[in-house]
Amino acid sequence: MSRKGRPESDAAPLPPLYAMTHAGLEAVAADEINRDLGGEVKKTTRGLVVFRVKDVTPDLLKLRTTEDVYLLAWGSDSLAFTADDLNLIRTWTARKPDWPRLFKLHHSLRPKTKGRPTFNIIVQMQGEHGYRRTDAREAFAEGLAGVIPAGWQRTDENAWLEIWLTIRGKVATCGVRLSDRTMRHRTYKLDHVLASLRPTAAAAMVRLAGVGPGMTVLDPMCGAGTILAEALDVARSRRGDPVRVVGGDIDPNAMFVTSQNLDQVGKASLFRWDATALPLASASVDRVVSNPPFGVQLGSPEEIGPLYAAAAREWDRVLKPGGRAVLLVSEFDSLQPPLRSRRWAMTRQLKVRLLGQPCVLSAWEKPDWVGS
Ligand SMILES: C[S@@+](CC[C@H](N)C(=O)[O-])C[C@H]1O[C@@H](n2cnc3c(N)ncnc32)[C@H](O)[C@@H]1O
Known part of the structure; x- marks a missing residue:
């Protein structure tokens, strides 16, 4: 023995x-x-x-x-x-x-x-x-x-x-x-929306964001709430000050689905909103983790550039200096310019294939100083 x-x-x-x-x-x-x-x-x-x-x-x-x-x-x-x-x-x-x-x-x-x-x-x-x-x-x-x-x-x-x-x-x-x-598939995911993320990919995004005690994590285009659910899971396992999870979507059905799914997981602050005009205070969140719509999901794919530019303006406003964002998109060329023009630094770039679709998962850091 x-x-x-x-x-x-x-x-x-x-x-x-x-x-x-x-x-x-x-x-x-x-x-x-x-x-x-x-x-x-x-x-x-x-x-x-x-x-x-x-x-x-x-x-x-x-x-x-x-x-x-x-x-x-x-x-x-x-x-x-x-x-x-x-x-x-x-x-x-x-x-x-x-x-x-x-x-x-x-x-x-x-x-x-x-x-x-x-x-x-x-x-x-x-x-x-x-x-x-x-x-x-x-x-x-x-x-x-x-x-x-x-x-x-x-x-x-x-x-x-x-x-x-x-x-x-x-x-x-x-x-x-x-x-x-x-x-x-997890046990919480009772309902889906179009283009809903696989929970394991959402978990990878939350992991790359490096969520710590007392932080506020935001997904401003939350769809079925998969990223929020994975952030809540990390929040549960963190000792120290609680992690606050905030999310919203422009689509009322997505908000309904998110609230159903999160029912199983924990408490998040949820809003129906337009992510290009967030009702949140400036410098109020520590992490933005999000999967904005891909061009193929929009009625007219050429809207993607203006949408990303308007969303990036809000991410930059609500994110604290030194805060991080983890973003999953398929039109990476449309995502980079509005972030680079705000002097965000890309810290990680992964070429990922999700359910047959090539996309880019990138992690960014907002400068912790105010440039001239
Ligand atoms: C790719 S889906 C997100 C999927 C989500 N990560 C999930 O796992 O279910 C993109 C979401 O962005 C939302 N959206 C598009 N434009 C928006 C806007 N201006 N403001 C807020 N949400 C928006 C869509 O309704 C859609 O639910």
Whole structure:
């Protein structure tokens, strides 16, 4: 037995884990894994962070910037794009992983439910390969022959245990999923508006903003309130003076949806307003975190420049000197001029892909001096 009274076989080093993120947000997720979870990040590739932890604990499921977390069974970053890959998938799946151990670790976080255990085998494939996804799935299932105990039932929906193979270009990653849909969709998000952000992307924005005790955080174009909800979540976990969360939108339906969603999370000050004329005092907020409409969402996309210019004038007015803004847009060229003309300094720029749409997440600092 080990010091903790666990059988020696369980005291062997844990297998690595991997987290899926939105492409472009790996560095933010890696920072959360490292600083909040105490994990050791081993590798990042687009949309993926491989890491190690000392113990598999429920804290893994509290990560905010990751879409899903898995125990790593095997991985390769040298797929050949030919049918040879199918042999590799079959052989590595059959021989490389210690499946009983992976399953045991999975069950420690996700105890068995009543009735026959259910499982699913999932293959996702992106990019052009010399074989189809169904071929990869067949090879994967052949490799898993004898791994799933007889009597377990295969189901497509909400299986208790899911074994995944993800193929993105030349990278293949195989593992056992630890998270369920509540990691990516949360439990508060009952309602959406058009172009509502994925909560993990909103969490990454709030994280980049660096929200501290006693701060006021503003989203002046809040849509369904996803950023506000993630800011409230950070506020809950901060010791010291409470964080104040303020938001609004021009659309009454968005305000209705936001109040419904935030009902589950905490208290925010909400207003229906025009973000180009905010009813807020000058230098009254510490952080602006927002995702203004993209050009494609406006009736006429050429309105985007004037809208960003008018909104930026208000961000600059209400933000305290030295305050920070984190903004997600697709027309980055329209965002920069009004901020640079006010001598805001860009501290971070991430090219992100959200649900197929390329966009730019940028962090800015307002000067803490008044220029001449
Ligand atoms: C991309 S959506 C924000 C989505 C939000 N981050 C979420 O997760 O649901 C942009 C929002 O800006 C709002 N909006 C557009 N023009 C506005 C204005 N002048 N003042 C306030 N809100 C505005 C739209 O109604 C829309 O809800």
